Structures are given as C-alpha cells and as structure tokens.
Amino acid sequence: MTFSPAASRPDQLSAGPAILVFLAFAAAYFCSALLRAITATLAPVLTQEFALQSRDLGLLAGGYFLGFAAVQLPLGTWLDRHGPKRVILWFLSLAVLGCLAFSAAGSFAGLLTARILLGMGVGACLMAALTGYRRWFDPATLLRANSWMLMTGSLGMLTSTLPVQWLMPLTGWRPLFWLLAVLIVLSMVAIARLVPRWRLADVPAPAAALPGRSETLGYAPIWRSRYFRSLAPLGFFNYGGMVAVQTLWAGPWMLQVTGYTPLESATGLFCINASMLVTYWGWGMVNPWLARQGWNATRLIAWGVPLSLAVLAFNMLAGSATGWLGWALFCVTSSVLGLAQPAVGMSFNAALAGRALSAYNLVVFAGVFVAQWSLGLLIDGFAALGLAQVASFQAALAVYLCCCIAAYGCFLGMKADNSAQ
8 A cells, every 4th residue: 555655734644654554444344344244154054053034044144234324323423523543442342242142142033133233333444444544544545545445344255255164164153253252352452552543623624514504513414415315326225235245145146046055155255255355456556547547436436337237137137057256246346336435435524524434334234234134035025926946036136136227327317426536
C-alpha cells in the first residue's frame, strides 16, 4: 500500500503509522469475514446435528446480518462522536461473547441468538476502519484501502472454507469458535495499541451544522442525498444478494444442485473466495489509475453491473452444470459494487462520514439478511408447489434476478453522480 509521504492535514497519517493502523483494523475485519462465511462450510454438519431445513439454514446464516444491520444506525452516530477506536473495542467485546455462545449452543434457537450477537459484535469492523481512513488517508489511498480491506475480508472467507473443513474432523466445530474468540481478543489488543485517538476538534463541521440546523445530528442529510438513494437499491439487492450467495447459498447449490460432496463444496467455496481475494487486490491496484482516467465509481458500476446480471442469468439457466466457477465469476463481476461504499463516504463532509458509511452498510446487510432468508423460503416454497430440487433453486434465483434488474433500472433512472469521487 502506498501513502502520501507527508500529511496534508494535521490528522493525516504518514506511511509507517498508516500501515500499522490498516493492519490492526484488517485483523479485526479478517475475523469478521471468517465468522460471516463459516456457516456455508458448517452447513452440512449443522443441518445434520440440528435437523435444519433450507429456510432454517437461511435464517441462521442471515441472523448474523440481522444483528449486523440492527446496529448500523446508532453505530454511525457513535463513530462520529466517539471515534473508531473506542467504538470498535466496545463492539468486539460482544463478538467474543457471541463466539462462546455459539460454541455452547444446544438448539437452533441458541445458534440463532449467538449468530445475531456475533453480527452485532463485528458490526463496526469495516465501518470503524473506513471512518478513520476518511480522516487519516488521502482520497486515492482511501479507495485503495477500502479495496484491500475487502481483500482481507475475502482472505477471512477463504479461511472459512477448506481450513475449517480440514480442522473439523480433528477438533469438531465447537472448539473452532473458541479459537476465533482468541483471535478477536488479539485484534482488540492491536487496535488498542496502534489506532490513534479521535480528536473531535480536528473534524470540520458540515456547513449545515449551523445554529438552528440540528438535523445534521441525525441521518436526514444522508437519506435526502440523491446519490445515496440511487445506490441504495443496488446495495440492497445486487450487492447484498451477492454476499448472500458467497457466504451461504453457493454451498448448498454445489451440494444439492451440482451434486458435489461436502469436501468438494468446501473446495469450491475456497476457490470462490480466492477469486474474490485476487479481485479486490486488483481493484486496490488499479483504482487510483482508473480515477485519473475519469472512471469513477458511478461510471464503473454503470458498466459493470450488466455483466454480473448476465452471469447470474447464465448460472440460473445452466442449473446442475453450474459449479464453483460459475459462482466465482458472478461474485467477481459483482465486486464492482464494492466501490460504492467509499464513494458514498466521500460524498459527505468528514463529520458525517461515519453516519453515511453506516447507513449504506445498513442497506447492504439488510439486503444480505433478506436474500439469505428469502432464498431459503423460496426454495422450500417452490418445492412445496411440486418443483424438483434443481428447479426450485432455479426459480428462487429467477425471482432474485428480477429484483436485481429492477434495482439497476432505478440506479440508471435517477442519473445521480458524486463529484467528490
């Protein structure tokens, strides 16, 4: 990662401290992503041990995102008020408790409660980092750091596949969550030691925050933003659905539609997440160059989304012929939507950055929860209507594809742009 050699603002970090701050936040986000995606690998053993149906599996995986989404609005306010260091340490304490609760769960209700707690506990991992980066890094570095944070997340999801599959016969699935609790505690120590304190005096007040303009204490400026509203449907359906596929439904598809064994499915998930890791690394490398050539986030999204929709349609129609490669291609082509998050953050004053980023994150992860659960409900529902297993998965994907096309149409129709990109 490259940084400006000298700080252009009093609070902008030089290269050495900036790299350490990035690594501290990246360690926490690695754990967050591993916990997010581990359900796909554990799906066969959890389904057998707790007699889960598709809708149960979707709700269990989605419980993480429900907890995650529930904390986003207060999180944004707390980040702007208290700073990323204090807030993420509070939240990660909940994540440690969630790991221990999941490992001790004896029923589906216990698993679901622990997953919700986990989602709440890691809900600040990316937003705290991006809020800090918004102030501590220059704009080009901010885009690169965002892509490489997502790359770190892909590394966490990569670890949730084959490594977890290899460890389960040796340890069982419950001790894995003890290990994760220890890793989270270590990341908390790194953040406590390396991340700067938040000095509110350094944050420029937004122009709207003048006497008599108290609405900037909340989310009104974010919700009113035409640019934010143009990206919200894409974040909810397209990006949220892609994460739902990557972190859960690609696994059951490979098991129940393609006919993979559990080990083959874990290997496929490994390959999917490895593809995403390389993709986000690539985005981080080329983003500064693309920005100089006039390819900002809005333009890239406008050109990139149709490709992901075409791949999704192909995967749906191919049915049992679609294996890990098809889903890897879908996730890779959908990765362009990850550029929306830093673009949203840069479209607002630094004093509103935490709320803007958290509001968009709420939209995305609410979409993940809805997609994970509703796809399970649709699969079971179409099966109840008499469709075969493969046809039930295809029909559920057809509904999701229609939602994604409508979201893209809304994005094009609003014709909003962000000159701050």
